[in-house]
Amino acid sequence: MSRRLEGEGHGVRFSLHIDYPAEKMERNQARMEARSRFQVADRVPVGFCLVPRYFTPLFGMKYQDFFKDAETQYYWQLQFLKYRIEHVPEDMICTGTTVSVYPYFDNVLDSEAFGAEVIWPENETLHTRPTIHSVEEMDRFEIPAPINGLWGRTIDWCQQMKGFARETRITFNSREGSVDVAPLSLGGLSPHMIAVDLAGIDFYMWQAECPERCHRFLEKITQGLIQRGRHFQEIDPRPRGAFGIAEDTAQIMSAEMFRDFCAPYANRLFAAFGKGLRDGRGVHMCGQSAHLHQALVKDMLMSSFNLFGYLVEPKTAAKNLGGRTLLWGNINPMLMQTGSKSEVKKACRECLEALAPCGGFMLGDGANVCPGTPVENLAAFTEAAEDYGVGACRRHAPTVTVERKSTFSSRTRTEIKSNPRRSS
Secondary structure (H helix, E strand, O other), X not given: XXXXXXXXXXXXXXXXXXXXXXXXXXXXXXXXXXXXXXXXXXXXXXXXXOOHHHHOOOXXXXXXXXXXXXHHHHHHHHHHHHHHHHHOOOOOOOOXXXXXXXXXXXXXXXXXXXXXXXXXXOOOXXXXXXXXXXXXXXXXXXXXXXXXXXXXXXXXXXXXXXXXXXXXEXXXXXXXXXXXXXXXXXXXXXXXXXXXXXHXXXXXXXXXXXXXXXXXXXXXXXXXXXXXXXXXXXXXXXXXXXXXXXXXXXXXXOHHHHHHHOHHHHHHHHHHHOOOOOEEEEEEOOOOOHHHHHHHHHOOOOOEEEOOOOXXXXXXXXXXXXXXOXXXXXXXXXXXXXXXXXHHHXXXXXXXXXXXXXXXXXXXXXXXXXXXXXXXXXXXXXXXXXXXXXXXXXXXXXXOHHHHHHHHHHHHHHHHHHOHHHHO
C-alpha cells in the first residue's frame, strides 16, 4: 500500500498538514504543566480517551481493517490525529509540533501474549476468551517469552513505524513537525486483570477457595510482565515519562481482597518501572472504586487516577483523593453520547466545582468516549472549563506535594519491611 504523494520531495511517503496554531499548543502545554504541579494556569485542562474505534466509523472503514498491518495502522493513526487535533477541543493531545503513534491492539495485548484467545470482530472492540478452565490448568501455567504473540508483533510494528516516520512530512500551519513512535510501553493491564482474562470469572471464586495457588499464578504473571518490560527496555532504552496500569477487575472486590491480590503485584511493577518518574504509579479503574480509594493511596501509593469511572461521585473523589494524587475524569460516557450539550456541560460544571479546587485535575470522560459521541458534546468540556476559569483553584490548591512524596517514600520503606507480600 503506497502513500507516496505527487509533488512531495524524494523520500516522502506520507504527507499530512494539520491546521492548528502555535499559540494553542503553547496554552495547552502551560495547562498540562501546571496540572502536573497541582496548579492551574488559566483553566483546568481537558483530555479524552479517544481510541481508534471512535474514529473508524467517521472514516467509513471497518474496525477490523485497522489491524491489517503496520503501514495501514500508521497511516490511519495519522488521519485520526489530524481529525482529533483539528476538530476536538482539548489540551492533552497537541502541546507541540510532534505527534505520537504506537502499535494499538485495544486491551488484549498483554492477555494474548500470556495465552488468552483473541476475538477479532469486524466492527467491535477486540476482546479475549479464557483459556484456563481449572485450578490444575492454572497451576501448570508457564511464563511466556517476552516476544510472544502480540508482544512480538508490537516490537516489529514499532520498528516498521519508525521507518515510516522517517518518510513522513507533517506541517502545522506551515511549521514543520515530526512523528514520534512512542517508546515500547512498559505499562498495561495489571496482573489481576490478566489473570481474569486468562481464567474468567472463576478466578474470583478460586481466590477464596485456594488463595495460595492464585498467588502463585499472579506471581508468574508479574514475573512475565517484568521480563517483558526489561526486554522492551533493552531494545528501546529511551526514557519513559510515566508508568501506569489498569485495575478494572478490582472494582468488584473488597478492600481487603484488593490489598491481598492486587496491591502486592502492582507494587512490584511500580518499583520495577515507575521509580524516579514524576507519575510512576498511575492507575486506571472503571466502575465504582470509592471503597478502594484508601487502599489505592495508602497501599499502592497511587500517583495518578486516570479516567476513573463515572460511577464515582466527584465529591467522593475529591474527599478521598483530592490533593493526594493527580485526577482525570469522570463524565458519564453514555451521557456524552446521547445527552444534550447543555446536559453534558452541566455535568462538567459539577465535576469542576468538586475536583478543580483540589489541584492536579484534568476534566475528561469516565471512561472511554463512545463511537457516535457528537463533537459538540466534547466541546462542552472546554466550554465548561473556560466558564469556570481558575475558580476556587488557586485559593485551595494543595501546597504539600513535596511532603506527600517524601511521606510516601517513608511509608513504602516501612511497609516493605513489615509485609513483603503486600508492598514488595
